[in-house]
Amino acid sequence: MPPLSPVYLLRKLLGNERWRQHHVRASVWAALGLILVMLVGSWIIVPFEAPAPRATITSFPLALWWSVETATTVGYGDLYPVTTAGRVIAGIVMLVGISVFSIVTASLATWFVGSAAHRARQVARAVEHAGARGRADADQELRALHARFDRLEELIGGEGGAGPGVRR
Helix, strand or coil: CCCCCHHHHHHHHHHCHHHHCHHHHHHHHHHHHHHHHHHHHHHHHHHHHCCCCCCCCCCHHHHHHHHHHHHCCCCCCCCCCCCHHHHHHHHHHHHHHHHHHHHHHHHHHHHHHHHHHHHHHHHHHHHHHHHHHHHHHHHHHHHHHHHHHHHHHHHHHHCCCCCCCCCC
8 A cells, every 4th residue: 555545644643552642542532533523513403494584504414514614614605604502513613623733733743742852852862871881981091092002011121121111
């Protein structure tokens, strides 16, 4: 499957460990709640709006389109409630829609920040490991140099010369 296909992306999302995290679950439940509110709102508003004079929401398909416009705050102005009950239902659909989009946006931001923080922790661990390894290598090299100098001092001092630190 190509990496940009919707099925591939959905499988990656659902198969990912992050799926188990709360913010992703909250987004999914919020989206499902929004769909439910849009369906119920569309179903409930038609009996209030259809018989009203100058009504624009007169059938369930029109009401469903109106609820999508309202929840996403697009509001083309082609469909709008004219009764008080319809306006209350519209207010509920708007509030739920705005809340859900806020939750989804916050979840995406959390996911991006979490991914960046995870990568930053990995880099910090790699730098720390490299630093520790570098210190260990430097210590080993320093010990080897000390051993060589000690050996050179022994050789110089052992040939009858007065090497550093050798008293006669």
